[in-house]
Amino acid sequence: MRPVDFDAAETYEPDDGWRRVSMAGSDQFSFEWFEKPPGHSSPMHAHENEQVCLVLQGEMTVYTEDESVTLGQYDSVLLESGEAHRVENTGDERAVGLDVFAPGRSFDFWTDRE
Secondary structure, X not given: OOOOOHHHOOEEEEEOOEEEEEEEEOOOXXXXXXXXXXXXXXXXXXXXXXXXXXXXXXXXXXXXXXXXXXXXOOOEEEEOOOOOEEEEOOOOOOEEEEEEEEOOOOOHHHHXXX
């Protein structure tokens, strides 16, 4: 068993109010808790991992090159490996979510950025 204490977990906070926290995971899958302030969007990007984005609080719109979907509390979306996407908080309050990646990825994806 490898527990992760949320308050002691590795974090990444590149913008005011946008925070990611590395949760328990392995080479097969990884979990990242995140929060976004209203109006915040990640840049369009793609990665080798499949990704499930689950909204825990608020509202987020997920955009791909061809379509978009707005997710409310407890809604989720699957993004395929290599599918370009961005996630934006399109609501009026802080949005909180959980990303699951398979295969798992190191949190260095965030912390080793320039």
